[in-house]
Amino acid sequence: MIDLYYAPTSNGQRALLVLEESGLEFRRHTLDFAKGDQKTPEFTALNPLQAMPVIRDDKGPGGKPLVLSQSIAIMLYVAEKTGKFVPQDALRRAQMQQWLMLVASDIAMTSGTIFQLSFAAPEKSPANVAFFEKRLARYFAACDAQLAGREYLADELSLADLALYPNAKGRRAVIDGHGPMPNLVRWIERMAARPAVARAMPG
Numbered sequence: 639m640i641d642l643y644y645a646p647t648s649n650g651q652r653a654l655l656v657l658e659e660s661g662l663e664f665r666r667h668t669l670d671f672a673k674g675d676q677k678t679p680e681f682t683a684l685n686p687l688q689a690m691p692v693i694r695d696d697k698g699p700g701g702k703p704l705v706l707s708q709s710i711a712i713m714l715y716v717a718e719k720t721g722k723f724v725p726q727d728a729l730r731r732a733q734m735q736q737w738l739m740l741v742a743s744d745i746a747m748t749s750g751t752i753f754q755l756s757f758a759a760p761e762k763s764p765a766n767v768a769f770f771e772k773r774l775a776r777y778f779a780a781c782d783a784q785l786a787g788r789e790y791l792a793d794e795l796s797l798a799d800l801a802l803y804p805n806a807k808g809r810r811a812v813i814d815g816h817g818p819m820p821n822l823v824r825w826i827e828r829m830a831a832r833p834a835v836a837r838a839m840p841g
């Protein structure tokens with residue numbers, strides 16, 4: 639059994655999505671940040687960074703328990719455990735890795751920076767928020783171009799799609815405000831229609 643420690647942010651949703659799509663059995667434990675669930679000694683023992691998502695798999699490699707943080711690491715682990723979401727074909731696999739890394743290093747970071755600048759930073763600056771929104775829109779435009787004539791980023795559903803979806807759904811205003819990005823919008827609708835995606839991220 640896998641225990642998922644989760645909160646409904648794009649990082650948490652990424653881990654939830656891959657687990658829902660995988661068909662693996664798991665239990666979801668939702669953390670309440672306002673109550674400080676992420677700072678308890680029990681949770682800190684799972685992740686000293688006091689951040690979710692975290693999974694604990696009681697049947698990890700070698701049959702031993704495994705505790706893992708970092709949403710993309712969790713996605714890669716679930717993919718390896720199930721043999722899903724990584725294309726067999728070498729070309730598709732290389733493309734999947736490129737788009738997965740774009741999400742991991744650029745899209746998630748830029749989206750997170752917009753959140754920090756809007757809500758957490760000591761000085762608020764609409765101009766800085768607009769600067770990072772424009773940067774994020776460039777990444778989304780690249781995804782839109784890749785999705786022209788394709789159903790998924792690497793032609794078949796892969797980790798790249800599951801990683802991107804929470805950021806694309808959560809930043810829909812950036813996509814619409816800097817569009818049109820018709821291929822990306824159709825992809826969002828296609829993803830939303832998948833039963834596992836709808837279970838993980840309803841509405």
Ligand SMILES: N[C@@H](CCC(=O)N[C@@H](CS)C(=O)NCC(=O)O)C(=O)O
Binds near residue numbers: 688689690691709
């Ligand atoms: N790079 C990490 C980021 C994890 C992260 O920053 N999680 C945040 C929420 S998105 C968190 O748990 N923050 C705890 C807090 O705000 O106290 C990942 O991909 O999992």
